[in-house]
Amino acid sequence: MSLLELKDVHTYYGAVHALRGVSLKVEEGEIVTLIGSNGAGKTTTLRTISGLQRARSGSITINGKNIEALPAHEIVRLGVGHSPEGRRVFTRMSVRENLEMGAFLRKPGPDVQDDFQKIFGLFPRLKEREFQAAGTMSGGEQQMLAIGRALMARPKVLLLDEPSMGLAPILVEQIFDIIKEINAQGTAVLLVEQNAMMALGIANRGYILQIGEVTLEDDCKKLASNPKVKEAYLGV
Numbered sequence: 001m002s003l004l005e006l007k008d009v010h011t012y013y014g015a016v017h018a019l020r021g022v023s024l025k026v027e028e029g030e031i032v033t034l035i036g037s038n039g040a041g042k043t044t045t046l047r048t049i050s051g052l053q054r055a056r057s058g059s060i061t062i063n064g065k066n067i068e069a070l071p072a073h074e075i076v077r078l079g080v081g082h083s084p085e086g087r088r089v090f091t092r093m094s095v096r097e098n099l100e101m102g103a104f105l106r107k108p109g110p111d112v113q114d115d116f117q118k119i120f121g122l123f124p125r126l127k128e129r130e131f132q133a134a135g136t137m138s139g140g141e142q143q144m145l146a147i148g149r150a151l152m153a154r155p156k157v158l159l160l161d162e163p164s165m166g167l168a169p170i171l172v173e174q175i176f177d178i179i180k181e182i183n184a185q186g187t188a189v190l191l192v193e194q195n196a197m198m199a200l201g202i203a204n205r206g207y208i209l210q211i212g213e214v215t216l217e218d219d220c221k222k223l224a225s226n227p228k229v230k231e232a233y234l235g236v
Contacts, residue, residue, distance in 0.1 A: 091135025
């Protein structure tokens, strides 16, 4: 039984057929990456998993439990965290208040306070900005906050949508190091990332999406050496 599994998932935006039978798996302890050009369906895949967009057909399971018909908050409760494209932090709220929103399904107590300290350990900059309004922070700091907020729900699998978008190269490396650390601490990761070279460098397995369909699946080392993948996505 896989931690997260999609089988033949079809998703529509009105009449637009965005996902055309997507099937993929994420096992415990893995980092899995989705690679594809703009409009391939990467973000739609993550939104469909987390219940923000409804699958019209197909199945999505967490530890064997079907979630495709559940409301988004119940999907969070079952172990899916989502750091969305564009960060989507609450700009007028402080860093701490944003993190508290990530724990909205949990009862206040020592465990939640322990997780604050874990997040501040991963992202020392957030500790420095704890009572600062999120909207006044840099893009890199907001990205750290979006990831930290998702982690406050204690997810089994973390969906990351374009975590390096708009960041300076030195911050991109820092974010990817943190993704590896999150995974090392026991959280599986499903990563959508335009920087295919970086994504393939840290992930175990990868899926290539084209126009809503999975066209290739393989170990990331094999994908990185595949001539068609290199030409289309790695600029080689």
